[in-house]
Amino acid sequence: MEVKAKLRYLRMSPRKVRLVADLVRGKSAQSALDQLQFANKAAAKPVSKLVKSAVANAVNNFSLEMNNLFVKEISVDGGPTLKRWMPRAHGRATPIMKRTSHVNIILGEVNDSGVREGKKTKLESPVKLSAATGENEGIKVAGKDELLEAENTANNENPVIEHDPRNEGRVGHRRIEGGGKGFTKKSFQRKSG
Numbered sequence: 001m002e003v004k005a006k007l008r009y010l011r012m013s014p015r016k017v018r019l020v021a022d023l024v025r026g027k028s029a030q031s032a033l034d035q036l037q038f039a040n041k042a043a044a045k046p047v048s049k050l051v052k053s054a055v056a057n058a059v060n061n062f063s064l065e066m067n068n069l070f071v072k073e074i075s076v077d078g079g080p081t082l083k084r085w086m087p088r089a090h091g092r093a094t095p096i097m098k099r100t101s102h103v104n105i106i107l108g109e110v111n112d113s114g115v116r117e118g119k120k121t122k123l124e125s126p127v128k129l130s131a132a133t134g135e136n137e138g139i140k141v142a143g144k145d146e147l148l149e150a151e152n153t154a155n156n157e158n159p160v161i162e163h164d165p166r167n168e169g170r171v172g173h174r175r176i177e178g179g180g181k182g183f184t185k186k187s188f189q190r191k192s193g
Helices: 014-024 029-037 044-062 144-152 183-189
Strands: 003-010 069-078 082-087 093-098 101-109 140-142 160-162
Touching: 003 044, 014 029, 014 044, 014 069, 014 101, 029 044, 029 069, 044 069, 044 101
Parallel strands: 140 160
Antiparallel strands: 003 101, 069 101, 082 093
């Protein structure tokens, strides 16, 4: 059984984090945490939290024992680099690369326990909203064709709410009072004087 955990966008250079990752590779989970506690590196604290997270995943999700776990794989990859500039002599600007890291860890079992699947949590079924039948408390969600029909009829019994999630339809522009769209709308709304 393998248990995974990820640490993404750690604001530290991958080269510095790899020094700490090499300390714990292949060690048992408890000895890895002990080693990280006394390592004199700044990257030891986030890597220690990652090992604790992976152990918590194993204990809570898969019911594994902490004494039976070891660090099977740990890898440090480069993340996105933040590019900054620093002024230097003669009007020059030199780049500063603020690097980030992605750390992946895989814990394995020393003695196979036979566990293959984790706990399955029972989720509630999602609520289905039906737009066509109008069961949503008297509010009807309409498309473009239905909005055109609603504009043409003077006496509309059910209130119609315009639903255009990406604002691609032109139906909404007709409903704006006080002008059309673009420059004319802005010029009539502007205060003068």
